[in-house]
Amino acid sequence: MTVHVLSVASEAYPLIKTGGLADVVGALPAALAPHDVRLTTMLPGYPAVMTALEKSQVLHRYKDLLGVEARLVVGAAGGLEIIALDAPALFTREGGPYSGPDGKDWPDNGLRFAALGRAAADVARATDLLHAHDWQAAMAAAYLRFGKEAATPSVVTIHNIAFPGYFPAQIFPALGLPPEAFTIEGVEYFGGVGFLKAGLQAADAITTVSPTYAEEIREPEFGMGLEGLITARRERVFGIVNGIDTAIWNPASDQNLAAVYDARTLRARSENRRAVEAAFGLTESDGPLFCVVSRLTEQKGMDILAAVTDALVAMGGRLAVLGSGDAKLEAAFTAAAARHPGRIGVHIGYDEALSHLLQGGADAIVIPSRFEPCGLTQLYGLRYGCVPVAARTGGLADTIVDANEAALASGVATGFLFDGVTEDGLSHALQRAITAFGHRERWRSLQKQGMKADFSWGRSGQRYAELYKRLLAPSAE
Numbered sequence: 001m002t003v004h005v006l007s008v009a010s011e012a013y014p015l016i017k018t019g020g021l022a023d024v025v026g027a028l029p030a031a032l033a034p035h036d037v038r039l040t041t042m043l044p045g046y047p048a049v050m051t052a053l054e055k056s057q058v059l060h061r062y063k064d065l066l067g068v069e070a071r072l073v074v075g076a077a078g079g080l081e082i083i084a085l086d087a088p089a090l091f092t093r094e095g096g097p098y099s100g101p102d103g104k105d106w107p108d109n110g111l112r113f114a115a116l117g118r119a120a121a122d123v124a125r126a127t128d129l130l131h132a133h134d135w136q137a138a139m140a141a142a143y144l145r146f147g148k149e150a151a152t153p154s155v156v157t158i159h160n161i162a163f164p165g166y167f168p169a170q171i172f173p174a175l176g177l178p179p180e181a182f183t184i185e186g187v188e189y190f191g192g193v194g195f196l197k198a199g200l201q202a203a204d205a206i207t208t209v210s211p212t213y214a215e216e217i218r219e220p221e222f223g224m225g226l227e228g229l230i231t232a233r234r235e236r237v238f239g240i241v242n243g244i245d246t247a248i249w250n251p252a253s254d255q256n257l258a259a260v261y262d263a264r265t266l267r268a269r270s271e272n273r274r275a276v277e278a279a280f281g282l283t284e285s286d287g288p289l290f291c292v293v294s295r296l297t298e299q300k301g302m303d304i305l306a307a308v309t310d311a312l313v314a315m316g317g318r319l320a321v322l323g324s325g326d327a328k329l330e331a332a333f334t335a336a337a338a339r340h341p342g343r344i345g346v347h348i349g350y351d352e353a354l355s356h357l358l359q360g361g362a363d364a365i366v367i368p369s370r371f372e373p374c375g376l377t378q379l380y381g382l383r384y385g386c387v388p389v390a391a392r393t394g395g396l397a398d399t400i401v402d403a404n405e406a407a408l409a410s411g412v413a414t415g416f417l418f419d420g421v422t423e424d425g426l427s428h429a430l431q432r433a434i435t436a437f438g439h440r441e442r443w444r445s446l447q448k449q450g451m452k453a454d455f456s457w458g459r460s461g462q463r464y465a466e467l468y469k470r471l472l473a474p475s476a477e
């Protein structure tokens, strides 16, 4: 029998994306379909979602959803089966999903995503299971738990525990929850309301996006104040590594590339490298071309990379940076490009097509994250023969095989991992990559090995399906 799951999130590729969450939410329905699981994706009715909806029908009208008028609209968009929460007072705005054109968070984000959770709980009652992603959707599990009817089972997935969805206690009365919900066992979190915490406390199962991160978040360094909860509920915490959409990320058919290629035609990458050089104003050289496709934040270790740009150039490397984020880091990379014309090029902004070209044309991708729940850019890099140079943390540690002597000798290495996000650690890893790049055979072997690895959704899709089915088995509770 087909299991029907409501997957709730604040982003889904190709409709609305600020990061990896969107890629994963957009890919899950196809990943689960072979396992007899039908996933309907519920999103806020942002303008980008409402205009993309086809064959839409109104499922329900709310006169008063936490104080606003709203409709649930079902339809198809971007290849997904969608339920949109059309609440113009909350979601019909210019700007991003979480912040306005000025870059500041919307002041009513608490109410916006509580409303999403409240409505999602209503919809989930008509399905077999709720699957909520990150703090923006996590309240759905709490509303189910504190609802009057028997609750639908729920899974909450942590894509990044560093975003807790914390709001001061004054928000509580507006949430429409019973007073008994405001306890440490409920939604209360450091004196206010923690949306992620509320969901994690309520969920029947918690997943996160790699096995290593599932372990790491039991520690204060990574758990961000939720390590106690994660440890207490550890028997319900599962690490399932993300897959990638191998139709969208396929170097043999990618329309964003100047030249398509596969593991046997790696030479064709040089045409893409030239396109990257042209796009970033770089001059040719024998050394490797490193790239960055990232939010420019401290989580991603971008401050450390910015600090070693002079060293990277001195070692014979070049760098193309595509990203946006902290103003200070944007300025640091722009200044590095000005210091090293032809060697460092920077594109501040978000550009999906250019991100594909970089993976297809750069020699290596640098990912010095302080923590990384899963990370997708290393997976795209591996598939594109763009060798990852990354910190040994979270999903990076789970998906990259470091090019140590043993791994090189047996031909299983796929990239370079380093411990501790420091300038020395990163410089050393970059030097290792530059040296390996000088040995053509060795570099080809790294590329080919990465391209051979299977990061499709196959196994992980099956693991989600097994988890859903376990929660639905009569003996589950």
Ligand code: ADP
Pocket (backbone or CB within 6 Å): 018, 019, 020, 021, 023, 293, 294, 295, 322, 323, 324, 349, 350, 351, 352, 355, 374, 375, 376, 377, 378
């Ligand atoms: P996170 O979600 O923490 O930002 P991930 O590695 O999981 O990190 O996912 C990032 C996603 O966003 C990838 O699909 C990556 O290609 C994309 N991305 C990040 N920055 C940019 C950018 N400036 N332009 C285009 N795509 C970007």
Ligand code: GLC
Pocket (backbone or CB within 6 Å): 019, 020, 021, 024, 159, 160, 209, 242, 372, 373, 374, 375, 376, 395
């Ligand atoms: C978050 C994490 C990233 C992960 C993505 C998708 O944005 O920071 O590591 O790959 O979610 O799960």
